[in-house]
Each structure stands twice: as structure tokens, then as C-alpha cells.
Amino acid sequence: MAEPGLESDERICSAKGCQQPAGFDLRWNNPKIHTEDRRKHWLACAEHRESLAKFLSARGFLREIEPLAP
Structure with missing residues (x-):
């Protein structure tokens, strides 16, 4: 079973107010x-991608970034 939110029809950017399709998985x-x-x-x-990664990195939370498979 896939992680919640990682199914292809639910891949929406996590940035506040953004409804664009996601292309990256920021794992933290x-x-x-x-x-x-x-x-x-x-x-x-x-x-x-960059702003969310900077937010997580500044707190020492970011572990890896992976592209999402189509």
C-alpha cells in the first residue's frame, strides 16, 4: 500500500494554497x-520545491528529495 497522499490522483503540492500537481517527494x-x-x-x-526544502532544512528536518514517478 502506498503512503497516504502519494497515489497519483492525490499528488498535489503541499505549499499553502497551491493546487499544482506535485513532481517531488520531500521526505523528512x-x-x-x-x-x-x-x-x-x-x-x-x-x-x-526549493522553498519547502529550505523550510525543512532550516529546522534540520529534511532527509531526502526524490522525484515522483509518473
Whole structure:
């Protein structure tokens, strides 16, 4: 079973107010409350990939960014 929100018909950018199709999976966790192997997902369109990644990186949460398969 796929992660919630990762099915192809639900791939909408996680940026506030954005309704564009997502092309990237920003995988993150908060090390203060999540185990090392736990990953949460924010989806991003090309326009918001950098700003969402910077937000997560500034807090030390970003783990990896992967392109979404079509």
C-alpha cells in the first residue's frame, strides 16, 4: 500500500494554497519526536520545491528529495 497522499490522483503540492500537481517527494522527520527511520512526506511542485526544502532544512528536518514517478 502506498503512503497516504502519494497515489497519483492525490499528488498535489503541499505549499499553502497551491493546487499544482506535485513532481517531488520531500521526505523528512523531526528527530526530537520521530525514530531515525520514520519519514513524513511533503509533496512539491517545481515552483515550491526549493522553498519547502529550505523550510525543512532550516529546522534540520529534511532527509531526502526524490522525484515522483509518473
